[in-house]
Amino acid sequence: MQTNSFRSYTWIWLVLALLLLGMLVLAPLMMIFWTSLYPDQNFDLQAPLRNIMQSEVSQVLFNSIWLGLCVIAATTVLAFPLAWIMAKTELRRHKWLDIVLLIPFMTPPYIGSMGWMLFMQTNGYMEQFIPAASALTPAFFSFWGMVTIMSLHLFPFLYLLLRNSLLQISGNMEEAAAVHGGGFFYRIRRIILPLLLSSYVMGALLIFVKTIAEFGTPATFGRKIGFYVMTSEIHKYISSWPIDFGKATSLASVLLASCLVMWYIQSVISSRYSYRLVGGKGTVSKYASVKNWRGFVCWFYIGLLLLASIGVPYFSIITASLLKLRGEGLAWGNLTLQHYADLLAPGSESLNALLNSFGLSIVASTIAVVLGTWLALTVQRSRTPGQKLVDLFSLLPNTVPGIVIVVGLILLWNAKWMPIPLYNTYGMVVLTYVILFLPYTVQYVKSSYGQIDPMLLQAGHVFGGRKLYVLRRILLPLLLPGMLAGWMMTFTISNRELVASLLILPPGMKTSATYIFAQFEQGAVSMGMAMAVISVGITTALLLAMSYISSKQKVE
Amino acid sequence: MRIAKQGMMLALTVCMGIGLVGCGAAGNNAKTAETAPANSVSAPVEPQDTDKKLSGTLAVYSAGPEGLANKIKEGFEAKTGVKVEMFQGTTGKILARMEAEKSNPAVDVVVLASLPAMQGLNQDGMLLGYPEAANADKLITDWSDKDGHYFSYSASALGIVYNTKLVQTPPTSWEDLAKPEWKGKVNIPDPSLSGSALDFISGYLSDVGENGWTLFDSYKQNGVAMAGANQEALDPVITGAKSVVAAGVDYMAYKAKAAGEPIDIVYPKEGSVISPRPAAIMKTSKNSDNAKAFIDYLISDEAQKLVADAYLLPGRSDVEAKDRANTSEIATFNVNWQWMNENSDSVTTKFTQLFK
Numbered sequence: 025m026q027t028n029s030f031r032s033y034t035w036i037w038l039v040l041a042l043l044l045l046g047m048l049v050l051a052p053l054m055m056i057f058w059t060s061l062y063p064d065q066n067f068d069l070q071a072p073l074r075n076i077m078q079s080e081v082s083q084v085l086f087n088s089i090w091l092g093l094c095v096i097a098a099t100t101v102l103a104f105p106l107a108w109i110m111a112k113t114e115l116r117r118h119k120w121l122d123i124v125l126l127i128p129f130m131t132p133p134y135i136g137s138m139g140w141m142l143f144m145q146t147n148g149y150m151e152q153f154i155p156a157a158s159a160l161t162p163a164f165f166s167f168w169g170m171v172t173i174m175s176l177h178l179f180p181f182l183y184l185l186l187r188n189s190l191l192q193i194s195g196n197m198e199e200a201a202a203v204h205g206g207g208f209f210y211r212i213r214r215i216i217l218p219l220l221l222s223s224y225v226m227g228a229l230l231i232f233v234k235t236i237a238e239f240g241t242p243a244t245f246g247r248k249i250g251f252y253v254m255t256s257e258i259h260k261y262i263s264s265w266p267i268d269f270g271k272a273t274s275l276a277s278v279l280l281a282s283c284l285v286m287w288y289i290q291s292v293i294s295s296r297y298s299y300r301l302v303g304g305k306g307t308v309s310k311y312a313s314v315k316n317w318r319g320f321v322c323w324f325y326i327g328l329l330l331l332a333s334i335g336v337p338y339f340s341i342i343t344a345s346l347l348k349l350r351g352e353g354l355a356w357g358n359l360t361l362q363h364y365a366d367l368l369a370p371g372s373e374s375l376n377a378l379l380n381s382f383g384l385s386i387v388a389s390t391i392a393v394v395l396g397t398w399l400a401l402t403v404q405r406s407r408t409p410g411q412k413l414v415d416l417f418s419l420l421p422n423t424v425p426g427i428v429i430v431v432g433l434i435l436l437w438n439a440k441w442m443p444i445p446l447y448n449t450y451g452m453v454v455l456t457y458v459i460l461f462l463p464y465t466v467q468y469v470k471s472s473y474g475q476i477d478p479m480l481l482q483a484g485h486v487f488g489g490r491k492l493y494v495l496r497r498i499l500l501p502l503l504l505p506g507m508l509a510g511w512m513m514t515f516t517i518s519n520r521e522l523v524a525s526l527l528i529l530p531p532g533m534k535t536s537a538t539y540i541f542a543q544f545e546q547g548a549v550s551m552g553m554a555m556a557v558i559s560v561g562i563t564t565a566l567l568l569a570m571s572y573i574s575s576k577q578k579v580e
Numbered sequence: 581m582r583i584a585k586q587g588m589m590l591a592l593t594v595c596m597g598i599g600l601v602g603c604g605a606a607g608n609n610a611k612t613a614e615t616a617p618a619n620s621v622s623a624p625v626e627p628q629d630t631d632k633k634l635s636g637t638l639a640v641y642s643a644g645p646e647g648l649a650n651k652i653k654e655g656f657e658a659k660t661g662v663k664v665e666m667f668q669g670t671t672g673k674i675l676a677r678m679e680a681e682k683s684n685p686a687v688d689v690v691v692l693a694s695l696p697a698m699q700g701l702n703q704d705g706m707l708l709g710y711p712e713a714a715n716a717d718k719l720i721t722d723w724s725d726k727d728g729h730y731f732s733y734s735a736s737a738l739g740i741v742y743n744t745k746l747v748q749t750p751p752t753s754w755e756d757l758a759k760p761e762w763k764g765k766v767n768i769p770d771p772s773l774s775g776s777a778l779d780f781i782s783g784y785l786s787d788v789g790e791n792g793w794t795l796f797d798s799y800k801q802n803g804v805a806m807a808g809a810n811q812e813a814l815d816p817v818i819t820g821a822k823s824v825v826a827a828g829v830d831y832m833a834y835k836a837k838a839a840g841e842p843i844d845i846v847y848p849k850e851g852s853v854i855s856p857r858p859a860a861i862m863k864t865s866k867n868s869d870n871a872k873a874f875i876d877y878l879i880s881d882e883a884q885k886l887v888a889d890a891y892l893l894p895g896r897s898d899v900e901a902k903d904r905a906n907t908s909e910i911a912t913f914n915v916n917w918q919w920m921n922e923n924s925d926s927v928t929t930k931f932t933q934l935f936k
Contacts, residue, residue: 147820247770247808250936260772263672267679351745351818351842434680448686527677531639531667531686542668546646547811547832 034402038410041402044395045417048459052432053424056273059435076274081257085278088253091171092232098175099231100224103183106329109322110183111190121326123567125180126512128333130563131341132520132537133177133240135556138544139337140164140173141245142344149340152354165249174241176333178234182227184509185471189223190216192475222294223471229290230422230467233283237425239523254279255425259523262427269431276428287419291412294474295405338557345553363554374551377534378559381519384450384535388457389514393507395458396465401499403470415470422463430456430524448530456528457518464517465510472506512567519563637663638870639686641674643693643775643857645831648890655886656877662870670809671697671775688865689874691733691857694775695723696782696921698730698858703921708861710872715879718896720907722917723856732856733878733895734887737910738780739852741828743817744842753848754784757826758798765823766804768935769813771928776810776855780827782920782927783853787913796934799826806935818843829855834891834904847905851913854893 061071106125110116128136143149144164150157163169193216201211242256254275261272344350346359367374396418403415421429433456438447446452476499484494522537529538536559543552642649646668653664667677671692678687692698701707702725711728723732740757742750746765751757757766771778785792805822807813810829816822818841833845859878861871877883884894888902900906 142819145816145819145821244808248805252936263670263676267672267676269679349840349842350815351743351820351836353820431680435683438681438684438686440683442684447684526669526673527680529667531641531665542646544815545670545809545811546644547814547836549815 035410037398037402038408038414041399041414042410042417045399045414048455049417049420049429049462052429052436052459053420054432055435055439056269056276056428056432059269059273071270071274073274076278081275081278084252084254084257085282087251088236088255088279089282091167091174091251091253092235094167094171095174095178095235096228096231098171099179099182100228102175102179102329103186103227105325106179107183107186107190109326111187113322115319115322115326119571120568122184123564123571124330124334125183126516126567127560127564128177128337129180129513130516130520130560131177131337132522132540132556133174133238134244134522135240135341135540135553136177136337137173137241137244139340139344140169141248142340143336144169147353149343149354167249167251170241170245170249170251173245174235174238177241178231179333181234182224182231185223185227185230186220188471188505188509189220189475193219218297221297222474225290225293225297226467226471229286232286233422236279236283237422239425239427255427258425259427262431272431273428276424280424283424284416287416291415341553341556345550345557347550350549363550364558367551367554367558373534374539374555377539378536378555378562380533381535381537381559382562384453384457385515385518388454388461388518389511391454392458392462392514393465393511396462396510397469397503397507399462400466400469400473403466405474415466418466419463421460426460426521426523427527429460430527433459434527450530450533452530453525453528456524457514457521460521460524461514461517464513465507468506468510468513469503470506472503476502512570516563516567519559634660634662634870634873636867636870637665638688638867638874639665639667640689640691640874641667641669641677641687642691643671643674644668645835645890645892648886648892649691651886651890652878652883655882656874659877659882660870660873662867662873664874670773672773685862685864687862688867688871689859689861691859691878692775693736693855693857694779695732695856695858695917696779696924697775698860699917699921701860702729706863708863708865708868708871710861710875713872713879714876715896718898719879720856720895720897723895724858730858730860731875731879731895732858733883735854735856735893735895735907736776736829736831737847737852737854737893737905737907737912738776738827739830739833739845739847741814741817741825741830741833741843741845743820743823744844746820746823750844750846751824751848752846753850754795754826755798757804757824758795758802760802762802762824764803766799766802766826767807767813767816767822767824768799768804768826769810769828770806770808771931773809774813774829776829777813777827778924778928779855779920780853781931782924783913783915785923785927786916786919787851793930796931800934804935806932814843830904831891838891838903847910849911851911853915854907854910854912856895857892 061067110118110121115121131139141148144161146158146161148161150160164172197215197219198211201215206214236253237255239255239259242251242253243259246253246256258272258275258279261268261275343354345363346361348358348360348362352358366372369375399414399418403411403418405411433452434447436442437444437452437455446455480498480502481494484498489497520537521535522541525535525538526541529535534542536555540552540555543549543555640653649666649668653666656662657664667674667687669677671694674690674692675697678685678690681687690698690701698707707729709728713728713731716724716728716731719731719733720735723735724730740751740754751759751762756762769777771781781796784795804826807816810832813825814828814832814836817825817828818836828845830845830847833843836843837845859875861868861875865871879896881899884896884899887894888899891902891904893901893904893907897907
């Protein structure tokens with residue numbers, strides 16, 4: 025049976041995709057390995073091995089993996105009830121929640137951690153309100169505090185994936201079960217959970233990878249509590265004297281290997297448990313009504329989540345951005361809006377940085393969506409070895425810590441023999457963002473595609489639709505929510521991207537993230553926090569406007 | 581109908597994107613055109629005539645403080661008409677970027693916050709000698725290379741920085757910080773991230789020898805926390821989470837104090853380390869005339885005054901520091917820069933492992 029109307033072109037697309045990914049993703053990584061094998065201008069195959077043996081790698085590797093697993097557990101606990109509420113109850117009308125829940129994710133992780141630290145530390149904001157809270161300080165500055173901070177940062181990611189899948193599960197299946205006498209918990213256990221498994225495993229994998237590849241929180245909070253992970257070790261070798269790319273790249277390959285193992289497990293599970301959920305028949309979704317105590321419980325849960333993930337860090341961030349003297353603490357007389365005025369002064373460095381960021385992220389996310397959708401369509405359900413390879417390569421940037429790819433990109437694009445003069449231009453920054461965040465679109469679109477029944481495409485074909493027509497009228501519209509989610513995700517993350525920007529921006533150019541970082545380095549914390557408030561604020565407003573427009577259109 | 585609308589949304593987004601790509605590309609072109617003369621490796625004829633006024637660009641990788649770096653950039657541009665493209669970062673970040681660009685270097689002048697790191701570059705033969713630099717003879721001799729490979733245009737001293745609201749009687753000696761009253765209240769910058777903290781630790785060890793580790797052992801026993809680069813170590817002291825920074829850079833403390841924060845600094849009586857901040861021209865520089873002019877400018881009266889205004893110690897012996905302790909007023913250890921350069925690696929490793 026022909027499952028795909030584009031079969032005749034498939035291999036051409038496949039080769040093209042492999043070539044492109046080879047150049048964009050594989051080549052920089054090859055440059056890294058090449059460098060790790062040439063520690064002192066001499067070819068040395070054993071160098072990476074020796075480096076790994078030398079640098080107490082087992083402890084930090086264990087730390088990384090343990091952290092990843094704990095964060096998966098915590099994000100699951102946070103995201104599952106929320107996804108259910110937002111997909112299956114009347115509360116799903118409140119679309120603004122989706123955008124608001126992106127705020128933790130839009131907040132640069134090191135800013136979020138700073139916010140928590142300012143709030144919880146000795147003489148911190150919490151203690152200034154409730155002196156007795158100082159008893160909590162030692163408990164918070166521990167491994168579990170770090171898990172909390174990272175989970176509150178990452179859970180929206182899992183939530184979006186889970187909610188989208190829940191929405192795809194048509195009410196028919198649940199109704200059928202209900203008609204046949206299946207109770208609420210029976211339906212959850214036998215229908216919802218199995219159907220969700222594939223999406224959940226994908227989300228959990230991404231959470232895991234995000235956690236062990238994250239640099240901001242380990243660099244701020246982890247360092248404070250003496251908890252070191254792979255990324256902080258790699259960053260140490262790459263950014264402090266003496267520089268040792270050999271050690272860094274060797275550690276990076278260990279990190280890469282552990283991520284690939286996870287990827288393999290994920291692909292086995294999702295190929296075994298993936299189902300086609302979007303069929304040709306109309307779906308009637310049934311919403312649980314949430315009245316009285318149920319509504320109260322739901323809202324209480326959402327409120328608590330918002331308070332912890334946005335309330336606490338943003339209280340600190342906003343407060344810090346308003347303080348005249350940080351040594352004076354909270355007092356009405358110590359507040360000022362001066363930092364904001366300085367920040368937005370026309371022609372100022374800070375305003376330029378802000379505009380730079382938005383320009384770069386819009387361009388990068390648009391390119392990433394186009395490329396990512398194409399790659400996801402090439403991958404499809406990753407059955408053939410070629411498709412599996414495309415899948416693997418397009419996910420690689422998410423599997424390798426950003427800083428490693430960035431160094432590879434510099435080595436590649438600034439090599440003597442490179443004919444394209446991209447290095448030290450804006451183009452290089454856009455390219456880096458696109459490569460780093462390509463996996464998001466690929467994942468989102470793939471997840472939408474995986475649930476479309478191929479019979480829909482066949483139907484279009486049978487009724488005389490040519491290939492492009494089927495693509496345009498059936499496939500793309502069904503993929504659009506996934507693409508939009510990918511665009512938003514790429515936009516928000518590249519808008520706050522720090523590690524790559526620090527290394528790859530042309531001299532003299534700043535983005536909002538590097539501006540913030542520089543302010544912290546220079547001791548102008550208030551200016552940095554004010555920039556964080558403004559850039560996250562504008563991003564949120566943009567996304568709210570976008571979702572408002574698209575929801576208006578649906579009503580018509 | 582709904583699908584068509586969604587399609588329009590998508591098209592709109594894409595158009596917006598393309599429009600911006602267009603802008604970006606135009607920007608790029610302008611930029612490439614601007615930097616083209618600087619970057620063309622194989623320019624057959626050197627167009628620069630020594631008699632002519634300087635022009636073109638200069639790539640400077642500079643370790644902070646940012647305000648000072650910007651003022652020096654503006655001053656130099658106004659004076660020479662050369663456009664400075666500046667990358668600012670910590671010493672470690674600058675070295676990392678240079679390492680990554682090794683095969684095709686873009687930097688002309690590098691300004692670091694750590695002398696041993698610069699000595700390392702010099703030993704690798706990466707620096708261009710410029711012994712005829714104007715006013716170089718007025719520089720403090722211990723801090724700069726006598727063959728003119730690097731020039732320490734400024735310096736900072738390390739001391740004990742404390743929160744005046746939390747500390748009434750500040751410690752007067754490095755050993756004081758090992759006393760029970762300071763338990764859990766002290767930060768020390770991470771020597772792998774702060775060149776000046778490394779200068780302090782290795783400078784102290786170069787003077788007192790291996791026995792010096794007992795001081796750092798006692799710090800560890802007393803709950804001294806290793807906390808990031810200089811500003812990260814200072815911030816908790818400003819906000820009151822900690823009381824003291826051991827081996828804090830003084831210009832940051834003076835700057836915070838001048839802004840009104842409850843911060844002050846003492847230099848322990850038994851001595852400290854003054855950490856010079858050197859600048860140098862890279863051998864690979866394609867704008868060496870501009871680079872030489874930049875070095876001249878760094879040592880000029882004008883730039884030395886900017887240095888003093890930023891609460892740093894001027895690199896010239898004939899320029900006074902402003903609103904702060906002068907070089908002559910700070911007791912220093914008998915440091916051995918050569919030993920420090922050779923041992924910085926092992927000292928960093930041992931120290932960070934001790935405090936992990």
